[in-house]
Structure formats: C-alpha cells, structure tokens
Amino acid sequence: MAPNSKLNAKRKAQRESTKPAKPRTERHTLEHDKPLAISSIPFELQQLLLNIFRNAFAERLSSDFGPLLQEVKGHLYNRDFATAFGKTEYLEAYAARWSPSRALGYLELFWDLKEQFWRIEETDALDGERSKSRKVVCLGGGAGAEIVALGGLQKIMSDPDAASEGRGNDRKMEIVAIDMADWSLVVENLGKHLTAAPTLSKYASAAAKAANVPLINREDITMSFHQHDILETTTPEISTHLAEANLVTLLFTLNELYTTSLPSTQKFLLHLTSLLQRGALLFVVDSPGSYSSVTLNGAEKKYPMQWLLDHTLLKQANGNQGVRGQDEVPRWEKLKEDGSRWFRLDERLRYPIELENMRMQLHLYRRL
Numbered sequence: 109m110a111p112n113s114k115l116n117a118k119r120k121a122q123r124e125s126t127k128p129a130k131p132r133t134e135r136h137t138l139e140h141d142k143p144l145a146i147s148s149i150p151f152e153l154q155q156l157l158l159n160i161f162r163n164a165f166a167e168r169l170s171s172d173f174g175p176l177l178q179e180v181k182g183h184l185y186n187r188d189f190a191t192a193f194g195k196t197e198y199l200e201a202y203a204a205r206w207s208p209s210r211a212l213g214y215l216e217l218f219w220d221l222k223e224q225f226w227r228i229e230e231t232d233a234l235d236g237e238r239s240k241s242r243k244v245v246c247l248g249g250g251a252g253a254e255i256v257a258l259g260g261l262q263k264i265m266s267d268p269d270a271a272s273e274g275r276g277n278d279r280k281m282e283i284v285a286i287d288m289a290d291w292s293l294v295v296e297n298l299g300k301h302l303t304a305a306p307t308l309s310k311y312a313s314a315a316a317k318a319a320n321v322p323l324i325n326r327e328d329i330t331m332s333f334h335q336h337d338i339l340e341t342t343t344p345e346i347s348t349h350l351a352e353a354n355l356v357t358l359l360f361t362l363n364e365l366y367t368t369s370l371p372s373t374q375k376f377l378l379h380l381t382s383l384l385q386r387g388a389l390l391f392v393v394d395s396p397g398s399y400s401s402v403t404l405n406g407a408e409k410k411y412p413m414q415w416l417l418d419h420t421l422l423k424q425a426n427g428n429q430g431v432r433g434q435d436e437v438p439r440w441e442k443l444k445e446d447g448s449r450w451f452r453l454d455e456r457l458r459y460p461i462e463l464e465n466m467r468m469q470l471h472l473y474r475r476l
Contacts, residue, residue: 147216149260151454154212156323157260158459161211161252164301165204168197169460176201193289199251203294207253209463213451214257214359217393217470219264224443224472225355225389241280245353247338248361250291252298255331258283259302262329283331284349286338295333303329339365339372342379350383359393360468363413366400374420381425381439384475390440392417392471396448414445414471421473444472 147154162169168176180201183192192198218225246254262281285295303326308317336346350356358365365373380390398413425439451466 147212147451147454148219149212149216149264151456153260153263154215154454155457157211157215157256158208158457159306160256160259160298160301160323161204161208162460163306164297165200168200168204173201173204173461177205180205196293199289199291199294200297203251203291203298205461207251207256208459209451209453209466210253210360211256211260212453213466213468214253214393215260216451217391218257218261221391221444221472224474241282242355243282243284243349243353244355244357245349246283246285246357246359248287248358248364249285250287250289250295250333250335252285252291252294254357254359255283255285255295255298256302259324259329262324266324266328280327281329283329284353285331285333286336286346286349287333288335288337290335292333292335295331299331302331338376339369342376347383350380351385353384353388355389355391356380356384357391357393359391360395362392362417363394363398363400366413366416370400370416374416374424377417377420378425381421381475386475388475389443390421390473390475392473393468396467396469398469414447414469417471418442439476440473441476442471443474444470446470 176197180192180198183189183198193202244254244258246258249255258281285291302324303322305320305322308320312320334346334349336343338346342350362373365376384390394413399410400413400416421440422438422442447469449468449470451468453463453465457463
C-alpha cells in the first residue's frame with residue numbers, strides 16, 4: 109500500500125525508468141504548468157524536512173544510489189512487487205526517492221486545511237471532554253511521507269509564535285502507519301531523526317551546537333507501524349486504532365486499492381464507516397483523473413475514483429453498517445474537494461537527488 113505500495117509505484121517507474129538520478133534538487137517544470145501561489149510553509153521548515161530524509165537515508169543516497177534505484181524501478185516495471193518491496197535497501201531507496209517531495213506537498217495540504225482538521229477539537233468541546241492527544245492513522249503510509257509531513261505540522265502548531273496567534277497546539281500527536289510491506293525499519297529511522305538532534309561535525313561552533321535541537325520533542329509525538337493488508341480481514345488491533353482515530357489518511361493509496369479489488373475496497377470503506385467515531389475525518393489524496401474499472405452485467409465501464417468514493421460514502425453508507433433501509437441516516441459529509449491541485453518545490457531547496465512537483469486531487473470527509 110504505500111501507494112498501495114505497488115501499482116502507483118510501477119506507474120512512476122514506467123515514466124522514469126530511463127531517467128538517471130541527478131546530483132541535486134532541480135525544479136521539475138512542465139510547459140502546461142500554471143502559475144502557483146508561494147507555499148504557505150516556511151522555506152526553512154521545508155528544508156529541515158528534506159534534511160530528515162537526507163540524514164535518515166544518507167547511506168542509500170551515496171554515489172551508488174542510481175544503480176540501486178534503477179533496480180527498484182526495474183522490479184516495479186516488471187510487476188515483481190515481492191522483490192521490489194522484499195529487501196530493506198529497496199524500501200529505503202523507494203522512501204528516499206519518492207517520499208521527500210510528497211511529505212512537503214502533504215504538509216502544505218494539512219496546513220491549508222487546518223480549519224477543517226481542527227474541528228475535531230470543537231467536537232471534543234461539545235462532548236465535554238478534550239483528549240490529550242490527536243491520533244492519525246495513515247493507511248498506506250509505510251514509506252514515511254505522511255509521518256514526516258505530520259511531524260512538520262506538529263512543529264508548526266507547537267511553535268510559540270503560533271500560540272500567540274491563537275493557533276497553537278497543546279496536544280500530543282500519535283501517528284499509526286499501516287501498510288502491506290514491512291516498512292518498520294523505515295518508519296523507525298524517520299521517527300528517530302524527527303525526534304533527535306542532527307549529528308554535527310566535531311568542528312561545529314559552540315553557537316551551532318547550542319542551536320542544534322530536534323525538530324520535535326519526543327514527548328510531543330509518537331509513531332508506530334503495523335504490517336497489514338487492509339483489504340483482508342481487519343484485526344482487532346487495527347480496528348481499535350481506527351476507532352480511536354481523529355484523522356484517517358489514504359494518500360496516493362485509494363485508487364490502487366480500487367484497482368486491486370473494487371468490491372473489497374468498497375467493503376473496507378463501509379467497515380471503516382462503522383468503526384470511526386463521530387467527527388473523525390477521512391482525507392483522500394490521489395492522482396487527478398484516476399479511473400477504476402467496474403464490471404456490471406458482464407460489461408466493463410470505467411468510473412472516476414472520486415465518483416466511486418462519493419457513491420460509497422455518501423450514498424451506500426446509510427442505515428445500519430452500510431445496509432440501505434427505509435430510515436436512511438447520512439454517515440458522512442464532504443468538507444472539501446479539489447479535482448486538480450499542484451504543489452511545486454521551491455527551487456532553493458536542496459536534496460542529493462532530483463525531486464518532482466506533484467499534481468493531485470483531494471477529498472475531505474467528516475464522519476457524522
């Protein structure tokens with residue numbers, strides 16, 4: 109699953125299988141790109157997040173990274189997913205290559221949608237209670253982009269200046285990543301670099317040493333990983349995590365789930381509906397123009413991913429656990445959607461290899 113981890117990665121490999129890694133970050137532009145607004149995320153924080161990946165995968169991003177990445181792309185291109193995601197070095201190469209730019213793009217989305225996200229706290233107030241932590245479950249989040257993005261969000265919300273502006277955060281964050289492949293070492297490595305000060309040269313000045321602090325304090329964030337196929341039977345442990353979640357993300361994952369098995373994906377979304385608490389959010393991001401094939405009465409027809417998602421959540425998820433009846437009760441409301449949105453990397457950012465801009469669609473739902 110990250111991006112289920114498989115089919116979406118294969119599509120990237122098809123586009124890039126002949127393009128060598130470059131020695132530094134370059135802005136990736138297309139002739140049909142439209143002008144974009146400047147990112148709402150401070151440049152300094154964006155570079156710090158890229159540094160998290162650079163430091164976490166320093167060994168992989170060495171001079172021999174190009175051949176290793178080409179191996180991964182070759183296995184993905186040949187649909188040999190068991191091999192592509194079967195070795196730690198391949199998983200690290202994948203995370204070092206595709207997750208950094210996604211982390212920056214996701215952080216911008218999280219921050220731009222903060223008003224919708226923080227309605228969770230309003231629900232707590234109505235219930236007469238306020239949880240000490242905010243729980244986010246990232247389905248297909250093993251490659252780490254969501255984790256680093258949420259770490260950046262926690263950093264912004266914990267900033268003293270944010271508190272003075274009335275948007276501060278006194279809540280902890282718990283992140284649970286769930287994925288098919290065993291990304292445990294990747295998640296652990298990124299978590300360590302998020303919550304530990306970077307290693308400095310022994311020649312660093314006293315001022316540099318004094319200013320060298322972790323991006324996030326250990327007590328402000330916790331991270332865990334669970335290897336599980338969500339299209340299979342959901343375990344009690346996974347169900348508990350989902351039931352406690354304030355936010356569930358499906359970032360560049362849902363369309364690949366639909367491609368794997370549309371009936372199983374619909375079944376899972378309805379099961380998710382039955383598990384989530386009132387006020388919980390479901391955030392879906394995917395490639396724009398994503399379609400999935402549905403066979404009805406022996407004839408195959410393609411439907412846009414967003415149509416399938418709306419149909420499942422806004423029409424099917426009525427009554428008792430998704431069973432339509434005479435007394436239909438709406439279970440979801442749609443808070444936000446955007447069929448085509450760009451995130452463009454700041455050309456000043458630096459990273460050992462080339463990264464890419466992102467174009468995506470997004471959909472945000474709230475459990476009623």
